[in-house]
Amino acid sequence: MATGFHIVVCGSLVPDPLQTLEPVETPSGPGLKNEMMLPSVLDPWAAHALYEAAHLAGSTSDSKVWLVSLGPKARLQQLMMNIAQKVPFELVALDGPAGGFTDAYEVAAALAGAIEKIDGLDRSRLLLFGGRSSASRDAGVTMQMVGERLGITDQFLAVDKLTVQDDGSLRVLERIEGGMYLASGCEGPPAVCAWSTGELPEPPNNPQVGMQNMRTIMPALQQAQPAAVGAEGLDFQKVEVPQQRRDTKIVKDVPAEEIAREIVEWLRS
Amino acid sequence: MEKILFLAHTDTAGALPKVALEVLGGAMETAKSLGGAPLTVGLLGGDLKAAADSVAGCGAESFLAVSGDEFTVSRYATDAAAAEALVRKSDATLVVVPATSRFSRAIPGVAQRVEGRVDTHVTGIEIEAGSPQIERWYYRQRMVAKLAREGRPWFMLVDSGVFDAVDCLAGSAALENVAVEMPATRTQVLGEEAATAEAQTIRPEAELLFVAGAGWTKKQADGQSHLPEAEQLILDFLRGSLASLGSSKSLVDQSGEGQEVLSFMSHMNQVGQTGSTPRHPKGLATCCHGEEPHVVGWRFIKERRAVNLDPGCGWAQGKADVLYVADAFEVMAKVNELLGK
Ligand SMILES: Cc1cc2nc3c(=O)[nH]c(=O)nc-3n(C[C@H](O)[C@H](O)[C@H](O)COP(=O)(O)OP(=O)(O)OC[C@H]3O[C@@H](n4cnc5c(N)ncnc54)[C@H](O)[C@@H]3O)c2cc1C
Numbered sequence: 001m002a003t004g005f006h007i008v009v010c011g012s013l014v015p016d017p018l019q020t021l022e023p024v025e026t027p028s029g030p031g032l033k034n035e036m037m038l039p040s041v042l043d044p045w046a047a048h049a050l051y052e053a054a055h056l057a058g059s060t061s062d063s064k065v066w067l068v069s070l071g072p073k074a075r076l077q078q079l080m081m082n083i084a085q086k087v088p089f090e091l092v093a094l095d096g097p098a099g100g101f102t103d104a105y106e107v108a109a110a111l112a113g114a115i116e117k118i119d120g121l122d123r124s125r126l127l128l129f130g131g132r133s134s135a136s137r138d139a140g141v142t143m144q145m146v147g148e149r150l151g152i153t154d155q156f157l158a159v160d161k162l163t164v165q166d167d168g169s170l171r172v173l174e175r176i177e178g179g180m181y182l183a184s185g186c187e188g189p190p191a192v193c194a195w196s197t198g199e200l201p202e203p204p205n206n207p208q209v210g211m212q213n214m215r216t217i218m219p220a221l222q223q224a225q226p227a228a229v230g231a232e233g234l235d236f237q238k239v240e241v242p243q244q245r246r247d248t249k250i251v252k253d254v255p256a257e258e259i260a261r262e263i264v265e266w267l268r269s
Numbered sequence: 270m271e272k273i274l275f276l277a278h279t280d281t282a283g284a285l286p287k288v289a290l291e292v293l294g295g296a297m298e299t300a301k302s303l304g305g306a307p308l309t310v311g312l313l314g315g316d317l318k319a320a321a322d323s324v325a326g327c328g329a330e331s332f333l334a335v336s337g338d339e340f341t342v343s344r345y346a347t348d349a350a351a352a353e354a355l356v357r358k359s360d361a362t363l364v365v366v367p368a369t370s371r372f373s374r375a376i377p378g379v380a381q382r383v384e385g386r387v388d389t390h391v392t393g394i395e396i397e398a399g400s401p402q403i404e405r406w407y408y409r410q411r412m413v414a415k416l417a418r419e420g421r422p423w424f425m426l427v428d429s430g431v432f433d434a435v436d437c438l439a440g441s442a443a444l445e446n447v448a449v450e451m452p453a454t455r456t457q458v459l460g461e462e463a464a465t466a467e468a469q470t471i472r473p474e475a476e477l478l479f480v481a482g483a484g485w486t487k488k489q490a491d492g493q494s495h496l497p498e499a500e501q502l503i504l505d506f507l508r509g510s511l512a513s514l515g516s517s518k519s520l521v522d523q524s525g526e527g528q529e530v531l532s533f534m535s536h537m538n539q540v541g542q543t544g545s546t547p548r549h550p551k552g553l554a555t556c557c558h559g560e561e562p563h564v565v566g567w568r569f570i571k572e573r574r575a576v577n578l579d580p581g582c583g584w585a586q587g588k589a590d591v592l593y594v595a596d597a598f599e600v601m602a603k604v605n606e607l608l609g610k
């Protein structure tokens with residue numbers, strides 16, 4: 001009997017956080033200025049999910065990782081150049097918008113539809129991974145909705161640690177309020193884990209892994225199905241970058257003691 | 270006419286958490302601005318009588334409850350089943366929910382079940398021309414949007430610090446129990462654990478957010494790093510000021526890279542793009558150079574000051590109210606001395 005995990009990671013691209021972002025009106029609603037040209041990265045929390053998935057698959061025999069990405073095909077291809085060498089996975093690509101202003105409800109429908117069609121995926125062994133929220137929409141709702149659509153009702157949000165116990169059950173730590181973790185035990189897959197930072201650093205590039213991944217990445221990109229996700233029924237009245245530049249007072253060449261006194265006064269005020 | 274359901278769960282003591290009292294205030298305001306839209310309170314937890322009584326005077330037409338031992342703990346399957354039952358029973362078009370970790374996990378799935386739509390991190394609710402619209406941020410606090418939706422029920426998970434907490438509403442509420450079909454529970458809640466074995470440094474209610482940057486671990490003027498001293502200064506300050514400790518990404522990442530780090534620091538402390546965006550009235554950044562992904566973590570910090578050796582510090586310029594160009598080791602040692610007096 002097969003015992004390994006079938007791990008599906010949902011994750012797509014977001015603009016590199018170091019880029020300046022400016023909202024613009026487009027015929028299909030708000031978007032970003034020069035959106036198609038912005039350098040992008042794999043959404044940070046989804047990236048942690050991918051590294052955790054690969055680590056878990058690597059330490060549990062007969063496991064496999066898929067990465068399901070919804071984004072503009074050409075930009076997904078660029079993204080793959082950055083991440084293909086990180087960890088082994090099979091790409092499932094959906095060709096559609098990856099910006100923050102689409103509705104999670106529609107995105108979840110597209111992702112769940114794509115997961116249902118994955119050839120050879122054993123849903124009884126499924127661990128559905130993703131980030132706790134995206135760096136674009138930052139909603140933290142997509143994974144739960146995909147989970148519901150796939151009928152998975154053991155779900156965890158803001159996970160930092162997942163341990164497979166000797167009896168095959170899962171021990172999960174989720175971030176909750178006040179810097180605490182909630183520990184839960186789950187009988188096993190299927191389950192949804194939306195990851196926080198996890199515990200693994202970004203893996204170094206491995207050209208061999210890259211070559212192996214590329215064999216499935218190129219066909220997946222060629223076969224990427226168009227996904228017409230938008231924001232039906234959502235009416236954005238206004239999107240803007242708040243222009244609050246503070247008038248910073250610079251205090252220089254003042255003894256530490258005087259600065260300390262000023263800080264303490266301010267703290268007590 | 271909109272119908273509003275305010276949902277809340279109780280805390281371990283059986284009371285409503287502070288954020289629930291705040292968001293109830295928001296729900297009441299919204300009901301009023303909609304010209305007296307009917308408001309229902311839906312509660313889930315163990316024994317809910319005390320919690321319902323504590324807000325009996327909120328003007329709700331009814332108090333619905335899903336109670337029982339299974340609902341005292343934070344678990345997706347039971348929380349989603351309970352919330353779904355409350356939403357269906359109430360027939361609400363707007364479901365206003367405090368963004369606790371428990372509801373942030375369960376409510377999106379409930380929205381899916383009832384074919385509703387959901388928005389999280391809501392930072393404002395307004396009524397424009399008779400219909401509700403919300404404010405929320407996109408791209409991790411980079412840009413702010415106002416939006417309305419056609420889809421109903423519309424679930425709004427409202428962040429803490431947006432509305433003032435209600436009080437003086439105590440009385441006697443008539444609770445109506447709502448039956449729930451118990452879902453299979455393959456998950457057992459084991460309990461809460463601290464993120465580090467060291468001192469608890471994250472205090473959401475603190476007056477001050479103290480952010481330590483990677484500079485604390487860098488080589489100083491004498492060519493050496495001074496980690497034990499940095500640790501002591503920071504811990505003494507946290508003790509003296511009761512501040513909450515935040516960190517830049519660079520500093521918490523160092524542990525993953527095997528470098529020496531501050532032992533009480535974990536990823537939980539990180540503020541910014543891939544960390545948290547806490548709300549505190551004041552913030553003091555020390556040894557942070559930072560960039561936009563760092564600064565977004567300060568979006569909801571009102572008064573901001575920084576200590577950095579570099580007068581060109583990209584973090585402070587235009588973003589802090591005051592930048593002290595000074596050695597944080599010296600300044601914080603003096604601050605601790607003064608706080609100890
Ligand atoms: C995908 C992605 C996500 C990111 N997410 C985040 C995030 O969530 N949070 C975040 O913080 N950043 C984030 N960043 C930004 C990035 O990691 C920043 O470069 C980092 O935050 C800067 O950290 P720092 O200010 O601690 O360190 P540094 O840039 O190393 O700055 C150290 C500072 O300490 C000062 N210093 C040294 N000694 C002293 C002394 N004795 N007294 C006073 N000052 C001193 C120096 O002048 C310097 O300015 C992200 C970046 C990317 C690409």
